[in-house]
Amino acid sequence: MSLNPKKTILSFRPELFDFHGVSMTHYFTDNWENVQNFQARPDDILIATYPKAGTTWVSQILDLLYFGQTCPERQNNIPIYERVPFLEIAIPSLDSGYQSVISLWLYYHVSCFPYQSFPYSMFTPPPHAGKDLADKLPTTPRLIKTHFPVQFVPKSFWEQNCRIIYVARNAKDNMVSFFHFDRMNVIQPEAGEWDNYFHRFLEGQMVFGSWYDHVNGWWKKKQNYSNIHYMFYEDMIEDTEREIDKLCSFLGLSRSAEEKKMISGGVQFDKMKKNEMANYSTLPVMDFKISPFMRKGKVGDWKNHFTVAQNEVFDEDYKKKMKDPTLQFPTEI
Numbered sequence: 001m002s003l004n005p006k007k008t009i010l011s012f013r014p015e016l017f018d019f020h021g022v023s024m025t026h027y028f029t030d031n032w033e034n035v036q037n038f039q040a041r042p043d044d045i046l047i048a049t050y051p052k053a054g055t056t057w058v059s060q061i062l063d064l065l066y067f068g069q070t071c072p073e074r075q076n077n078i079p080i081y082e083r084v085p086f087l088e089i090a091i092p093s094l095d096s097g098y099q100s101v102i103s104l105w106l107y108y109h110v111s112c113f114p115y116q117s118f119p120y121s122m123f124t125p126p127p128h129a130g131k132d133l134a135d136k137l138p139t140t141p142r143l144i145k146t147h148f149p150v151q152f153v154p155k156s157f158w159e160q161n162c163r164i165i166y167v168a169r170n171a172k173d174n175m176v177s178f179f180h181f182d183r184m185n186v187i188q189p190e191a192g193e194w195d196n197y198f199h200r201f202l203e204g205q206m207v208f209g210s211w212y213d214h215v216n217g218w219w220k221k222k223q224n225y226s227n228i229h230y231m232f233y234e235d236m237i238e239d240t241e242r243e244i245d246k247l248c249s250f251l252g253l254s255r256s257a258e259e260k261k262m263i264s265g266g267v268q269f270d271k272m273k274k275n276e277m278a279n280y281s282t283l284p285v286m287d288f289k290i291s292p293f294m295r296k297g298k299v300g301d302w303k304n305h306f307t308v309a310q311n312e313v314f315d316e317d318y319k320k321k322m323k324d325p326t327l328q329f330p331t332e333i
């Protein structure tokens, strides 16, 4: 098959619109009914984040914790976005008359490497919705990713008392990371100029809405739903092994010190940046010439983007929106 996905995806840039009070794009709302009816299982693990908060990092850690010993070929052969499906993503499929980004990617790669040899039947026919991928995951537990604000999470996750890992990242670095992501990913709205983006972020005009509402909403939920482990990107940077320990306690996993150390070493930024099954380089919607998915992986990169005036505006606005003293984010370490 001689499709060139890079050529055919250029018109995929979506518009933001208000969806139940949250800025969204159709890629994450088109499958709404099916996603809301998703049947979670009690042992499913949901990885919830505002975009660019460290989802991929924590997904890779969980995948290694659960399957690193029993199924190591998984990490070497299956991209992270298939091992840990993105529940709400929905790209129209080829047979519905549209050109599907994910289907295109799969068709393209079927001719590039022996996909069919992998013992996962879910790869044929090509999936086009994260929910379908999640339904077909052959593993236990199923690791599932979402960027939904807490009020959008399908009710079966609550009913089944699923364990949820929420990863949060300080707003300044989160904004910068999101900006570069929107520049390089054609299924995101255009990023535009930095100054305009900065103001849009403060107003919550981002896909998946306001960072402030997201982190606060999930923080509040933690008060009445005990199966949420709320963790911070900055803590992961500071001491990955310690955070893996906390994850193991939350998940009830006993793993040897040696194994945890090995996992921690294997998921450091430079390693993940080079790892094709974790760095999204196999997904044609992203143009790494503009910005790589694994971009900097640092705390404090905002200082290279924020002007002094922007920083003042940001801090003033932050005080008004982040009133809960129990939720604190470091912006440098």
Ligand SMILES: Nc1ncnc2c1ncn2[C@@H]1O[C@H](COP(=O)(O)OS(=O)(=O)O)[C@@H](OP(=O)(O)O)[C@H]1O
Pocket (backbone or CB within 6 Å): 049, 050, 051, 052, 053, 054, 055, 056, 057, 173, 176, 177, 178, 180, 181, 267, 268, 269, 270, 272, 293, 294, 295, 296, 297, 298, 301
């Ligand atoms: N191992 C490791 N160490 C440190 N930092 C890491 C790591 N893996 C991913 N990252 C950084 O996380 C940012 C991407 O966030 P997400 O994975 O949440 O993105 S997404 O929402 O799933 O698209 C993005 O941040 P920025 O570099 O600041 O853009 C990634 O580089």
